[in-house]
Amino acid sequence: MQKQCNCGELMNLKLRTVIFSGKVEIDNVPIYTCGICSHSEVIPEVKADLSGLIQELGSQPEKQSYLFNECNEWANILVEYKLAQKTAQSAQYKLEQMIEQRTNDLLDLYLLAQNLQDEVWLESIRKRLVQIGAQMKY
Secondary structure, three states: OEEEOOOOOEEEEEEEEEEEOOOEEEEEEEEEEEOOOOOEEEOHHHHHHHHHHHHHHOOOOOOEEEEHHHOOHHHHHHHHHHHHHHOHHHHOOOHHHHHHHHHHHHHHHHHHHHHHOOHHHHHHHHHHHHHHHHHHOO
């Protein structure tokens, strides 16, 4: 995935570590980065979740670290995709296939949570499906 940079070059998508307040490391944040001018920006689809996490941490957070892919489905898919690229599976999987498979998995889990009448789990799965759906609009 790429995006046009203000300098005219293409920005590549990378999973980076964001450091908040010099104390909190947030790993696996999807960020567009330009190799020419070094401009970086968080992809739009995850900004709200990243901002929410930072807001939860407050202005004086303790030293800690987070895996962003544990709270954002799009970041999770990208982590899985990067792992698949490094293994023998890379020839078998395309990003679109991984998104489709993850969506199907979440829908299966949704049915199970619905049968168990677990509202908390249902809401968590809904949120993840919305995160995937937001990315598919682009």
